[in-house]
Amino acid sequence: MDYTFQFGELLPYSDLIARGVLSTVILAIVTTVLGCLLGTLGAAARAGKQTFLSRAVGVYVELIRNTPFIVQLFFIFFGLPTIGIKLTAGEAGLLAMVINLAAYSTEIIRAGIESIPKGQLEAARTLGLSRTQTFTRVVLPPALEKIYPALTSQCIIVMLGSAVLSQISVEELTFAANFIQSRNFLSFEVYMVITVIYLLLAILMRQGFKLIHYFMFPNLRARS
Amino acid sequence: MMSVFKSCLKFVGLIGLCITALSANANQLDEITKRGMLVVAVPQDFPPFGSVGSDLQPVGYDVDTAAYLAESLGVKLELVPVTSANRIPYLQTRKVDLVISSMGKNPERERVIDFSRAYAPFFLGVFGSSDAAVASAADLAGKTVGVTRGSVEDLELSKLAPEDAVIRRFEDNSTTISAYLSGQVELIATGNLVAAKIAEKGNSRGLKSKFIIKNSPCYVGTHKGDTELLTKVNELIVAGLTSGKLDELSMKWFNAELPAELKL
Amino acid sequence: MSVFSDWDILRNLLLAARWTVVLSLIAFAGGATVGLLLTMMQVSGRTLLVRFTRLYIELFQGTPLLMQLFLVFFGLSLMGLEVSAWFAAALALTLFSSAYLTEIWRGCIESIPRGQWEASRCLGLSYFEIMRHIILPQALKVAIAPTVGFSVQIVKGTALASIIGFVELTKAGTMLNNATFEPFKVFGMVALLYFLLCYPLSVASRKLERKLNVAR
Numbered sequence: 001m002d003y004t005f006q007f008g009e010l011l012p013y014s015d016l017i018a019r020g021v022l023s024t025v026i027l028a029i030v031t032t033v034l035g036c037l038l039g040t041l042g043a044a045a046r047a048g049k050q051t052f053l054s055r056a057v058g059v060y061v062e063l064i065r066n067t068p069f070i071v072q073l074f075f076i077f078f079g080l081p082t083i084g085i086k087l088t089a090g091e092a093g094l095l096a097m098v099i100n101l102a103a104y105s106t107e108i109i110r111a112g113i114e115s116i117p118k119g120q121l122e123a124a125r126t127l128g129l130s131r132t133q134t135f136t137r138v139v140l141p142p143a144l145e146k147i148y149p150a151l152t153s154q155c156i157i158v159m160l161g162s163a164v165l166s167q168i169s170v171e172e173l174t175f176a177a178n179f180i181q182s183r184n185f186l187s188f189e190v191y192m193v194i195t196v197i198y199l200l201l202a203i204l205m206r207q208g209f210k211l212i213h214y215f216m217f218p219n220l221r222a223r224s
Numbered sequence: 225m226m227s228v229f230k231s232c233l234k235f236v237g238l239i240g241l242c243i244t245a246l247s248a249n250a251n252q253l254d255e256i257t258k259r260g261m262l263v264v265a266v267p268q269d270f271p272p273f274g275s276v277g278s279d280l281q282p283v284g285y286d287v288d289t290a291a292y293l294a295e296s297l298g299v300k301l302e303l304v305p306v307t308s309a310n311r312i313p314y315l316q317t318r319k320v321d322l323v324i325s326s327m328g329k330n331p332e333r334e335r336v337i338d339f340s341r342a343y344a345p346f347f348l349g350v351f352g353s354s355d356a357a358v359a360s361a362a363d364l365a366g367k368t369v370g371v372t373r374g375s376v377e378d379l380e381l382s383k384l385a386p387e388d389a390v391i392r393r394f395e396d397n398s399t400t401i402s403a404y405l406s407g408q409v410e411l412i413a414t415g416n417l418v419a420a421k422i423a424e425k426g427n428s429r430g431l432k433s434k435f436i437i438k439n440s441p442c443y444v445g446t447h448k449g450d451t452e453l454l455t456k457v458n459e460l461i462v463a464g465l466t467s468g469k470l471d472e473l474s475m476k477w478f479n480a481e482l483p484a485e486l487k488l
Numbered sequence: 489m490s491v492f493s494d495w496d497i498l499r500n501l502l503l504a505a506r507w508t509v510v511l512s513l514i515a516f517a518g519g520a521t522v523g524l525l526l527t528m529m530q531v532s533g534r535t536l537l538v539r540f541t542r543l544y545i546e547l548f549q550g551t552p553l554l555m556q557l558f559l560v561f562f563g564l565s566l567m568g569l570e571v572s573a574w575f576a577a578a579l580a581l582t583l584f585s586s587a588y589l590t591e592i593w594r595g596c597i598e599s600i601p602r603g604q605w606e607a608s609r610c611l612g613l614s615y616f617e618i619m620r621h622i623i624l625p626q627a628l629k630v631a632i633a634p635t636v637g638f639s640v641q642i643v644k645g646t647a648l649a650s651i652i653g654f655v656e657l658t659k660a661g662t663m664l665n666n667a668t669f670e671p672f673k674v675f676g677m678v679a680l681l682y683f684l685l686c687y688p689l690s691v692a693s694r695k696l697e698r699k700l701n702v703a704r
Contacts, residue, residue, distance in 0.1 A: 068647035182374025317565030
């Protein structure tokens with residue numbers, strides 16, 4: 001191997017990398033919050049009776065889950081302006097991430113809801129709780145607890161997927177990698193360092209979710 | 225189980241060593257003649273230098289230049305489509321013998337690869353719709369300019385543009401051009417000949433030259449230290465310029481003869 | 489410039505979709521082979537092997553597929569190994585999918601109640617006999633649905649190979665968009681073709697799962 005690694009050459013770009021990390025983190029947080037909220041709404045629609053809304057949500061979920069993220073991204077960024085909807089690169093990227101996570105979390109949360117025994121629902125209704133109350137107080141908490149690991153893994157997958165946003169000039173972590181690579185041509189060193197940063201972000205995110213879990217399900221904690 | 229794993233690793237390492245040894249010792253020109261094949265990186269998203277025909281095969285001035293070199297060397301040609309961003313890594317990692325990809329020369333690049341003499345003209349400029357009021361780099365303040373990451377345009381513009389100009393860097397030329405055509409950026413920095421091609425499209429919003437950044441002719445790139453190959457390529461370019469072969473290609477793709485200073 | 493009719497666009501996309509299919513199949517075969525090996529290591533109970541698999545899964549599930557592709561593509565070359573975009577894409581996707589498949593399959597094997605292990609031990613069966621005759625036949629059944637489901641992720645993952653210059657469906661899409669500049673139409677068609685590839689797999693996975701649940 002006649003190649004010497006020059007990791008030191010990356011130091012002048014630490015600012016750029018830091019900014020990339022910040023963007024990726026912000027994108028991940030906003031996507032996680034919005035995606036899970038929309039997913040909960042979508043799951044509520046899907047779990048109910050077969051209405052137009054539940055079918056529309058079903059079609060949306062299938063469309064998103066069965067096409068690659070990068071194609072969705074290109075469609076939003078390049079395709080939508082031709083019919084008059086123009087979004088900046090950042091908006092397009094965020095939108096693509098949110099609709100992606102929303103589709104997956106709809107399916108995941110729905111599976112959680114369906115695993116709740118029907119008897120609990122009936123019991124809650126008999127006790128005089130309204131439909132909304134039954135959903136938010138009786139069905140949703142144990143459902144979320146059940147699918148929490150799956151949901152959080154999906155959030156991490158979507159965060160890692162944001163690497164593709166660099167393709168439409170969003171200045172996140174991979175953009176920083178590509179940018180540095182185009183300036184000093186040290187492709188391997190750059191991608192190595194950035195990959196390690198992604199790994200750290202993923203680990204950090206998982207720990208963060210564990211912390212949230214601890215605070216979100218206090219009752220369940222007491223019981224177990 | 226672990227011993228199997230270890231021996232596998234050793235085996236992979238051994239292959240690695242053999243290949244390194246091969247590529248390190250051989251003279252690349254001999255290597256090309258021996259395998260009977262010239263592998264060239266060409267653009268496919270940068271008309272008229274390189275774009276795709278209706279069968280998705282690359283066509284253009286760079287492609288024809290590559291064909292001319294292969295023919296003169298008496299070997300077959302293999303084209304590898306690359307982007308502005310990955311063409312130098314391709315050369316560094318010896319995935320290709322030559323880069324003929326409308327590539328400009330600058331000190332950063334000269335540190336990592338070698339350049340031939342110029343084979344095609346290229347005037348870098350900023351282009352935009354006819355109603356955009358831009359006449360110099362200073363006017364870019366507050367404007368959004370699209371550029372292909374890692375291109376000479378990118379490097380030059382990054383130096384010239386005022387602080388509050390927004391430079392949007394895209395992965396390859398096709399994304400940059402698409403970003404302009406779909407209205408995602410107001411202006412683009414690219415070559416004059418490329419801009420002329422874009423202006424032919426229906427939704428180019430009357431693409432016009434705003435100002436020229438730099439005369440940055442195109443060079444053939446070779447792996448650092450491939451001296452024999454570089455000398456041969458230079459000979460062939462000079463031959464092509466004197467025989468009128470390159471002029472012929474220029475007429476075909478640029479609708480003009482090559483400028484006189486290129487032939488000096 | 490407008491040498492492309494709608495039929496030209498579709499024809500080129502269909503031709504490129506072949507490579508998406510081939511790459512998906514290779515990645516699936518590779519991922520399944522490596523994944524099987526890793527699953528065996530994971531359930532072997534040997535500390536070192538289990539730790540190695542955990543690290544492997546952590547690495548490949550914790551980093552973007554795009555980065556893995558870049559590292560394989562440019563990294564192997566620096567080590568002196570000649571890698572084509574083909575090979576790099578196939579290798580990176582193999583590594584990526586094996587990590588996920590291992591995770592899925594381990595879950596399936598562990599879903600078989602511990603009691604069965606103990607019962608089999610009492611009957612005097614060896615580790616491999618228990619695996620071969622008791623655990624695997626049941627685990628295999630459980631594994632089919634999620635495995636088919638994951639194959640959708642592999643097909644979609646191949647789209648990223650476009651970024652290192654491998655001409656498959658997505659790359660053909662960007663090339664055609666560049667040549668025709670009809671992004672709405674081109675990327676719409678690209679999305680549709682992916683949907684046609686992936687949706688049957690999704691439906692099959694769901695049907696299999698339902699069938700299995702009824703059978704139990």
